[in-house]
Amino acid sequence: MLGLGIIGWIVIGGLAGWIASKIMGKDAQMGIWQNIGAGIVGGLIGGFILWLVGVDVNSGGWFFSFLTCLAGACLFLWLLNKFGSNKTSV
Numbered sequence: 001m002l003g004l005g006i007i008g009w010i011v012i013g014g015l016a017g018w019i020a021s022k023i024m025g026k027d028a029q030m031g032i033w034q035n036i037g038a039g040i041v042g043g044l045i046g047g048f049i050l051w052l053v054g055v056d057v058n059s060g061g062w063f064f065s066f067l068t069c070l071a072g073a074c075l076f077l078w079l080l081n082k083f084g085s086n087k088t089s090v
Helices: 002-023 032-052 061-084
Strands: none
């Protein structure tokens, strides 16, 4: 993912973040910038996890990077939902 450049980060991150927000049921609460941010953070999370298990993430190409971002963004949104929201009961 790091080898894609800034335009690649924005395009793949935006698409992956948007689809992840649809999958996780967060699309109505997120805007374009949050989708891009979730996709980029998801790419970093997914790439790091794959690197930990020994997968060569640099030679995967656009499609592999997209899947990595998508999986990482879903994980990121799930973690935010699980631990990041302040749920107050009335």
